[in-house]
Amino acid sequence: MENSIAVVGSGLVGAVLAMSLKDRGFDVTVYDKSEDIRKVDFSGRSINLALSERGWKMLRKIGLEDSIREMAIPMFQRAIHTQDGKVNYQPYGINGESIWAVSRGNLNKKLVDLAEERGVKFAFQTPVWGVDLERGVLFSAEKESDQWDEIKHNLIFGADGAYSRVRLQMQKHSQFEYQQSYLTIGYKELIIPADVEGKHQLDKNSFHIWPRKDFMLIALANTDGSFTCTLFMPFEGEVSFNAIQNISDLNVFFDIYFPDAKTMMPDLEKLYFRNPVNSLVTMKCFPWIYGDKAALIGDAAHAVVPFYGQGLNAGLEDIDVLTHIFDGAENKDWKKILQKYQDIRKPNGDAIAELSYRNFQEMSELTADPMFLLRKRIETNFSKKYPELWLPLYDRVTFSGGTYLEALKIGDIQKEIMDEVMQIDRIEHIWNSPEIEEIMKRAIQCACKETRDKD
Amino acid sequence: MENSIAVVGSGLVGAVLAMSLKDRGFDVTVYDKSEDIRKVDFSGRSINLALSERGWKMLRKIGLEDSIREMAIPMFQRAIHTQDGKVNYQPYGINGESIWAVSRGNLNKKLVDLAEERGVKFAFQTPVWGVDLERGVLFSAEKESDQWDEIKHNLIFGADGAYSRVRLQMQKHSQFEYQQSYLTIGYKELIIPADVEGKHQLDKNSFHIWPRKDFMLIALANTDGSFTCTLFMPFEGEVSFNAIQNISDLNVFFDIYFPDAKTMMPDLEKLYFRNPVNSLVTMKCFPWIYGDKAALIGDAAHAVVPFYGQGLNAGLEDIDVLTHIFDGAENKDWKKILQKYQDIRKPNGDAIAELSYRNFQEMSELTADPMFLLRKRIETNFSKKYPELWLPLYDRVTFSGGTYLEALKIGDIQKEIMDEVMQIDRIEHIWNSPEIEEIMKRAIQCACKETRDKD
Numbered sequence: 001m002e003n004s005i006a007v008v009g010s011g012l013v014g015a016v017l018a019m020s021l022k023d024r025g026f027d028v029t030v031y032d033k034s035e036d037i038r039k040v041d042f043s044g045r046s047i048n049l050a051l052s053e054r055g056w057k058m059l060r061k062i063g064l065e066d067s068i069r070e071m072a073i074p075m076f077q078r079a080i081h082t083q084d085g086k087v088n089y090q091p092y093g094i095n096g097e098s099i100w101a102v103s104r105g106n107l108n109k110k111l112v113d114l115a116e117e118r119g120v121k122f123a124f125q126t127p128v129w130g131v132d133l134e135r136g137v138l139f140s141a142e143k144e145s146d147q148w149d150e151i152k153h154n155l156i157f158g159a160d161g162a163y164s165r166v167r168l169q170m171q172k173h174s175q176f177e178y179q180q181s182y183l184t185i186g187y188k189e190l191i192i193p194a195d196v197e198g199k200h201q202l203d204k205n206s207f208h209i210w211p212r213k214d215f216m217l218i219a220l221a222n223t224d225g226s227f228t229c230t231l232f233m234p235f236e237g238e239v240s241f242n243a244i245q246n247i248s249d250l251n252v253f254f255d256i257y258f259p260d261a262k263t264m265m266p267d268l269e270k271l272y273f274r275n276p277v278n279s280l281v282t283m284k285c286f287p288w289i290y291g292d293k294a295a296l297i298g299d300a301a302h303a304v305v306p307f308y309g310q311g312l313n314a315g316l317e318d319i320d321v322l323t324h325i326f327d328g329a330e331n332k333d334w335k336k337i338l339q340k341y342q343d344i345r346k347p348n349g350d351a352i353a354e355l356s357y358r359n360f361q362e363m364s365e366l367t368a369d370p371m372f373l374l375r376k377r378i379e380t381n382f383s384k385k386y387p388e389l390w391l392p393l394y395d396r397v398t399f400s401g402g403t404y405l406e407a408l409k410i411g412d413i414q415k416e417i418m419d420e421v422m423q424i425d426r427i428e429h430i431w432n433s434p435e436i437e438e439i440m441k442r443a444i445q446c447a448c449k450e451t452r453d454k455d
Numbered sequence: 456m457e458n459s460i461a462v463v464g465s466g467l468v469g470a471v472l473a474m475s476l477k478d479r480g481f482d483v484t485v486y487d488k489s490e491d492i493r494k495v496d497f498s499g500r501s502i503n504l505a506l507s508e509r510g511w512k513m514l515r516k517i518g519l520e521d522s523i524r525e526m527a528i529p530m531f532q533r534a535i536h537t538q539d540g541k542v543n544y545q546p547y548g549i550n551g552e553s554i555w556a557v558s559r560g561n562l563n564k565k566l567v568d569l570a571e572e573r574g575v576k577f578a579f580q581t582p583v584w585g586v587d588l589e590r591g592v593l594f595s596a597e598k599e600s601d602q603w604d605e606i607k608h609n610l611i612f613g614a615d616g617a618y619s620r621v622r623l624q625m626q627k628h629s630q631f632e633y634q635q636s637y638l639t640i641g642y643k644e645l646i647i648p649a650d651v652e653g654k655h656q657l658d659k660n661s662f663h664i665w666p667r668k669d670f671m672l673i674a675l676a677n678t679d680g681s682f683t684c685t686l687f688m689p690f691e692g693e694v695s696f697n698a699i700q701n702i703s704d705l706n707v708f709f710d711i712y713f714p715d716a717k718t719m720m721p722d723l724e725k726l727y728f729r730n731p732v733n734s735l736v737t738m739k740c741f742p743w744i745y746g747d748k749a750a751l752i753g754d755a756a757h758a759v760v761p762f763y764g765q766g767l768n769a770g771l772e773d774i775d776v777l778t779h780i781f782d783g784a785e786n787k788d789w790k791k792i793l794q795k796y797q798d799i800r801k802p803n804g805d806a807i808a809e810l811s812y813r814n815f816q817e818m819s820e821l822t823a824d825p826m827f828l829l830r831k832r833i834e835t836n837f838s839k840k841y842p843e844l845w846l847p848l849y850d851r852v853t854f855s856g857g858t859y860l861e862a863l864k865i866g867d868i869q870k871e872i873m874d875e876v877m878q879i880d881r882i883e884h885i886w887n888s889p890e891i892e893e894i895m896k897r898a899i900q901c902a903c904k905e906t907r908d909k910d
Contacts, residue, residue, distance in 0.1 A: 130599060139599075139600050144585060144594075145585065145602065145603035145605075146603075147601060147602045148600035148601075171635075172618065174637070174734040174736075175734055176637075177637065178633065178635045178636075179633070179634045180626075180633045180634075181634075182629070182630045182632065279629040281629075
């Protein structure tokens, strides 16, 4: 079994990683504690995915782009629903780019199908309770308290998500840096069903947001005419999940804050009280690898909150980088390959965690503050005029091929410049003037030079 | 078994906690994966303990003060060994207080003896692999991969140290905040044996330090005439554990940096290459409790680096606070008792973690900078003259009964004032003047007023 690799976790990243490794000649088995996802009704605790450029790049590489596009819906803009029922549209990407809504469950089923077709083996209902990292052994049993069986492989990938068991094993080793932190807001899934004709009740090519500062509702289209909605809100406090105790509380809350959405949700009461409130965790750790025996990938290595829509994209980019290193490696020495993978990806995992954490505020304040909107407009205008000088942060993260770390750094520089611009006297009147343009030009050129000199 | 409590971990905190609970009428069993410590030679990876006021307070409460004093050695001062072989003495405490050196192994044996005498049951070689927090069940087996047995108790205390299994179980629950971080310096234990007459080769009533900025050696007296020494040093780098690869490297290193200590260490070569390099972890988590079923205590709740000598003292203070709450509770409702314990101790656990982390620099720079020494002298002088206005941070942490959190806050205020004082022109000439005294008086009075107004 010189050639055998275990992938723990049959989620999206696990399935794509398994296929990628199988394509490179390895004998790959995917382990998952859950039942075969193709046999279960998938629902209840998943924010719909937004696939963007990084994710597509990896899917393209593995020849799946076309088959996945078929089940995805492009979103060219944000549709901002204000409390008085108006809708404002903000295009994504300054060049008409789009992100793509796709159902996590359907995508996962499809990926498992495709992986199986290519010869990847799946061991479902095979929970991994422990790992012997030295020996490359997985321990499995029906229950954790049962006698464990040993399963030996040459290399183990932990693609087992934010609560990774492979990582838990690493955590027991000395010198393992680890941090997990939860937001005080949680989320709950809701549905806007198709209308009587089976059509979407809202524009399907928009990412719908009802931003209300400390909480927000979002909606992403499904191919069956429905929208998967997610309500993000504090667990505790005046306006919170905890404050909604009964149907009357719920109706009052939606009547005040989301009256337009409410009219499209006939099953609101049922869904609200049936679906759980889920948590949002940010997890950072180091190292991600153990010699030539194990590595973490995707959420297992860098669990992020969903506010940049980059969780899956970051995981797929991990595979992109890993396979790129593998393909370029002369003697296919996994120790060196994993080391390089970690060197490249760890700083970017941290960066997307940070960017995702910051973006909740940005998303939820989208309409609250006219100065915030003006700020965005100044940026967009300048960027259109000087695309080589200024790519807005969102575009850099979502549509560019640059690293997350670079995006974070340049984003901070841009933020500093915009903070100063917004302090300029009478900015709301002169924002579209050559004077402001000149200030921004000089500031960004100067900052870029400083950064270059430092590096 | 209405009355049954499990304490996981038979270390110092576990043993004292078990006794305290037994004294209050509970049926207490202590579980430990290791052999009975009384049957093993204890050595190799323990920094000798420094017991200070908080620890003594708890030992007094449980009637153990006298028996433990017998095995402890008071240290009234720091003995600072400079590289040129000189020794400077700095008294601890402005009022002649002392801290007490005691061997971790001997103390632990003694505590297990005493606990057993009082009716505490010990289950050694009984590793706890998992915990069912809902049901108050411990899972044990010889090996983790064996079939686990269930052991049921009404309440479980995790006193199982920095790598707590009870905590690991809590970590798997949602909303558990967790952070572990290692220093880039490690430590190795060495010995200065007794001289031919069985006497101490250095003053036994001093805490000996050889501070060398990025690394240091310390020595604490044992009752048998020897000193337990600890070398703290970076793992990697020019001067590091990694840089000492053979006997010649070792001798050169000690000849340069610790020539005086070296002459007292006949077994240096043997011990250095036999003893492991150990890691230093800081761990913070939240919550510490699970309903009325489980609680973390001591290092399991707040693992700190050893540079304030407060690790054990903080753990014993946990027990002091917990038993104080228990004794005052009207209906002995463990849910409320544990909640209150957490409310009081969590901020203080964080505070001592922070203080301990900061103190490495302070300890290792003790001689490096004359301005640093001047600063200490100014503080000490002022404190002696105005004890009601200024208690130095070390004294507050080590000898006062105030909380760690208070110590941290007031310490920060004092630091700010001293930073400013040290900026005063010609401070090295005028430091002992009424002018400086007046400046400090006004600054600390003003800062205290501000703090009071804020609270």
